[in-house]
Amino acid sequence: MPEDTDLPQATVVRRSRTRISVVWIIPILAAAVALGIAVQRILSEGPTITIVFKAAEGLEAGKTLVKYKDVSIGQVTAVRLSPDYSKVEVTAKIAKSAEGLMVEDAKFWVVQPRVTLSGVSGLGTLLSGNYVGIEVGKSTKKQRTFIGLEEPLIITVGQPGRSFVLKAANLGSLGVGAPVYYHSLQAGQVVSYSLAGDGKAIELRIFVNAPYDKYVNAGTRFWNASGVDVSVGAGGVEVRTESLVALLAGGVAFDTPAFAAQPEPAAPNTAFTLHGDRATAMKQPESISTRYVLYFDESLRGLSAGAPVTLLGLTAGEVSNVGLDIDRATAIVRGRVEIVTYPDRLLARLSAQQAATRATLARSATERHAFMQRLVEQRGAAGAAPERESTDRAALRGVRPLPGLAQGEDRLESGRAGAAGDPEHAAGHRGQAYQHRHEARQAAAGGDWRRREKGAGVGGSGARERQ
Amino acid sequence: MTAELTAARAGLVSCETCDLLARPAEAAEPGYCPRCGVELASRRHHSIQYTWALVIAAAICYIPANVLPVLTTTALGSADSDTIMGGVILLYTTGSWPLALIVLVASVMVPLGKLVALAYLLITVQRGSITSNRERTRLYRMVEFIGRWSMLDVFVDAFTVALVQLQPLMWVAPGPGVLFFAAVVVLTMIAAESFDPRLIWDSSHAMKEHHA
Numbered sequence: 001m002p003e004d005t006d007l008p009q010a011t012v013v014r015r016s017r018t019r020i021s022v023v024w025i026i027p028i029l030a031a032a033v034a035l036g037i038a039v040q041r042i043l044s045e046g047p048t049i050t051i052v053f054k055a056a057e058g059l060e061a062g063k064t065l066v067k068y069k070d071v072s073i074g075q076v077t078a079v080r081l082s083p084d085y086s087k088v089e090v091t092a093k094i095a096k097s098a099e100g101l102m103v104e105d106a107k108f109w110v111v112q113p114r115v116t117l118s119g120v121s122g123l124g125t126l127l128s129g130n131y132v133g134i135e136v137g138k139s140t141k142k143q144r145t146f147i148g149l150e151e152p153l154i155i156t157v158g159q160p161g162r163s164f165v166l167k168a169a170n171l172g173s174l175g176v177g178a179p180v181y182y183h184s185l186q187a188g189q190v191v192s193y194s195l196a197g198d199g200k201a202i203e204l205r206i207f208v209n210a211p212y213d214k215y216v217n218a219g220t221r222f223w224n225a226s227g228v229d230v231s232v233g234a235g236g237v238e239v240r241t242e243s244l245v246a247l248l249a250g251g252v253a254f255d256t257p258a259f260a261a262q263p264e265p266a267a268p269n270t271a272f273t274l275h276g277d278r279a280t281a282m283k284q285p286e287s288i289s290t291r292y293v294l295y296f297d298e299s300l301r302g303l304s305a306g307a308p309v310t311l312l313g314l315t316a317g318e319v320s321n322v323g324l325d326i327d328r329a330t331a332i333v334r335g336r337v338e339i340v341t342y343p344d345r346l347l348a349r350l351s352a353q354q355a356a357t358r359a360t361l362a363r364s365a366t367e368r369h370a371f372m373q374r375l376v377e378q379r380g381a382a383g384a385a386p387e388r389e390s391t392d393r394a395a396l397r398g399v400r401p402l403p404g405l406a407q408g409e410d411r412l413e414s415g416r417a418g419a420a421g422d423p424e425h426a427a428g429h430r431g432q433a434y435q436h437r438h439e440a441r442q443a444a445a446g447g448d449w450r451r452r453e454k455g456a457g458v459g460g461s462g463a464r465e466r467q
Numbered sequence: 468m469t470a471e472l473t474a475a476r477a478g479l480v481s482c483e484t485c486d487l488l489a490r491p492a493e494a495a496e497p498g499y500c501p502r503c504g505v506e507l508a509s510r511r512h513h514s515i516q517y518t519w520a521l522v523i524a525a526a527i528c529y530i531p532a533n534v535l536p537v538l539t540t541t542a543l544g545s546a547d548s549d550t551i552m553g554g555v556i557l558l559y560t561t562g563s564w565p566l567a568l569i570v571l572v573a574s575v576m577v578p579l580g581k582l583v584a585l586a587y588l589l590i591t592v593q594r595g596s597i598t599s600n601r602e603r604t605r606l607y608r609m610v611e612f613i614g615r616w617s618m619l620d621v622f623v624d625a626f627t628v629a630l631v632q633l634q635p636l637m638w639v640a641p642g643p644g645v646l647f648f649a650a651v652v653v654l655t656m657i658a659a660e661s662f663d664p665r666l667i668w669d670s671s672h673a674m675k676e677h678h679a
Contacts, residue, residue: 007479007490010498010507023517027524030650034531037643063547 105137
């Protein structure tokens with residue numbers, strides 16, 4: 001070994017040397033970080049769910065999101081056909097935080113742009129692409145496979161408001177999503193409709209949003225607000241429609257008539273009748289109705305059920321049936337018109353001064369009968385000897401007292417009762433008094449009358465008719 | 468091959484910084500370079516241990532670097548997270564296979580190759596292999612040279628993130644994978660640096676001496 005003494009001597013610094021180098025901290029650190037991330041990933045791993053749709057409209061694996069209340073809670077990881085190729089199975093990975101939403105009655109649907117007569121929805125998806133919407137259920141039972149809905153849910157579970165059931169004779173132009181109006185404000189929507197159990201009516205389920213739902217009480221009336229309601233009266237032509245949307249897409253409106261208002265809001269899922277139009281819906285039920293039969297010798301052309309019966313041009317009742325009557329003995333065929341009169345309507349129009357003897361009259365059903373009797377005899381049957389059916393007193397029990405009329409000063413006596421039959425009168429009867437009177441005279445000339453029944457409600461089906 | 472004279476065999480030590488050949492203070496503790504003051508070592512201290520530690524750390528980081536997304540592209544509201552391999556596949560399927568190849572080589576094969584090469588060098592040195600010294604040295608040089616180019620991917624990522632910020636229409640955000648990728652690159656570079664290539668031929672000398 002060569003020795004080179006010219007080379008400089010190195011200096012010595014003593015220090016202790018550890019066997020295992022600190023450098024091993026680096027791989028340990030790296031392992032710890034990687035392990036930490038892995039553990040975090042595994043812990044944050046949410047459930048994987050499968051939703052079965054009829055078609056995968058715009059759903060893309062790795063892109064389409066699952067959103068709840070517009071918050072992304074997961075992503076579609078695979079879109080494939082079901083084993084029998086009839087459906088599409090969409091697999092989605094849901095975030096751990098949203099695991100609680102995946103319960104038995106959760107609903108899924110594809111959110112995409114929808115243009116309907118009642119509105120445009122899902123416009124945002126034009127840019128972002130379709131996504132899967134979810135609506136939570138109330139169940140707590142976990143589920144991983146779901147059947148997707150074809151139509152988006154309109155009402156979300158947490159939405160404040162109440163749903164009600166409307167029974168209608170036919171659906172008309174109403175559909176799911178049709179608006180529900182309250183004083184022309186959109187207060188809710190038609191959620192679904194189905195045929196009633198007996199197959200004879202339609203049951204519509206509507207949802208009335210808060211705060212409008214508190215205006216729905218037991219006395220509330222619902223009517224179909226589709227189309228236009230045109231009425232011609234002395235004041236001109238009145239056109240009534242809820243909105244242009246209702247005109248095109250149909251809608252339901254509700255209101256509570258003052259006489260029927262109840263203080264307590266209706267309970268959820270209360271069933272109501274869906275009336276054809278506002279007038280029918282808001283009509284005050286007649287507490288006292290008196291039914292008469294009129295016989296006519298002349299033409300009844302144009303007279304139909306529902307035509308008003310007027311006294312001095314004021315509605316006093318309506319025609320309930322138009323038919324024929326054959327006298328077997330004489331072989332005479334006559335027109336037979338059943339009318340229903342509502343004394344309340346006329347008496348409600350009396351001035352306050354005439355209410356003086358109301359109480360007296362109200363207490364006595366006999367006096368009411370006598371009054372109506374006199375009225376009909378004097379106005380309705382000029383000269384003809386009226387036959388009066390014996391009063392059925394039992395039917396009068398519990399009847400709301402008829403506001404009384406002071407004998408002798410009864411101004412109604414100057415009027416005439418009559419049956420007006422022209423269909424055009426049905427819309428408005430103001431200003432038509434002359435014609436009614438004329439017709440009443442006509443009716444009086446050849447007709448005789450017969451009181452059938454006087455009592456509460458419409459009833460009358462069991463009433464006897466004495467020939 | 469003739470038995471070359473090495474500083475270690477001559478009982479001397481060369482300074483790694485200024486290449487001054489010096490007599491060590493003690494064989495076990497050579498001391499400091501009298502010219503530049505750097506600690507002298509006949510062979511780098513714990514070179515193998517250091518290199519192993521760094522290679523293992525890099526190998527650990529290599530997994531999340533490839534599993535986690537490196538880039539999240541949000542275009543028109545839909546986010547798209549891409550891993551390195553996902554990007555390669557995307558480039559390939561969209562037709563730009565040369566780009567796919569570049570990314571594949573630079574981002575997947577090179578880091579992996581460096582790890583394998585370093586592990587191979589370490590194992591052969593530890594086992595006292597005497598064959599293909601030249602090739603192993605060349606391999607080491609290659610690993611050392613290639614190291615500086617491995618950050619290409621990180622650069623591309625950084626540039627894309629900085630340039631594509633058209634919020635709210637489209638923007639790109641870095642993913643956590645890029646941090647691990649950078650860690651892999653840095654760790655392999657340090658590992659290559661801490662490996663003492665002189666160890667490659669030490670064992671062959673020892674073998675020859677033993678035979679002699």
